[in-house]
Amino acid sequence: AQSVAQPEDQVNVAEGNPLTVKCTYSVSGNPYLFWYVQYPNRGLQFLLKYITGDNLVKGSYGFEAEFNKSQTSFHLKKPSALVSDSALYFCAVRDVRSGGYNKLIFGAGTRLAVHP
């Protein structure tokens, strides 16, 4: 079965330190992977995606993600965290059965708390 796992409910990091939000996936075939961020009382905002090519994907707000096929992971990273990065982060994978449209399977989300 296809699935996405975000093993940490919450990640705490000090401002200025590097951050990592973990994501692992299980799909048949080549994965299309996404990261979204949700600020309080807001909808999800697209951060970045991996389709093919370079394993390091750069996205919005200084975030990047590293695709690792052997570990079936797609961890979100940022070299220096900001307090304003505090939000809920969702990893998602495209359902390979979705045919011509982009049905996404979402992880449960990881809350990132950046402390001053």
Add this chain to the structure above:
Amino acid sequence: NAGVTQTPKFRILKIGQSMTLQCTQDMNHNYMYWYRQDPGMGLKLIYYSVGAGITDKGEVPNGYNVSRSTTEDFPLRLELAAPSQTSVYFCASSYPEGGVETQYFGPGTRLLVL
């Protein structure tokens, strides 16, 4: 562009009442989606549409209905509200970007059924 807009932002319903959640996008996207988000859970797909006049069920369609008469609008109908439908509802639309559709979300509708 306003992007994806949703109304209302918040609503309280009594059990058995009905309501329509509105969703409009001004980006001329063909694909539109309705999700629900429950606490501690990822988003679950309720219904989706690949174009005007075409809709199909997602993972959790029971208790909901949709229609897509125009490219812009994709309303979600709850006929007989139940407490299990208490959730936050997100509408999204998408277009091909780099060969894969990227979904863009509205701000959500918070629904409480009592």
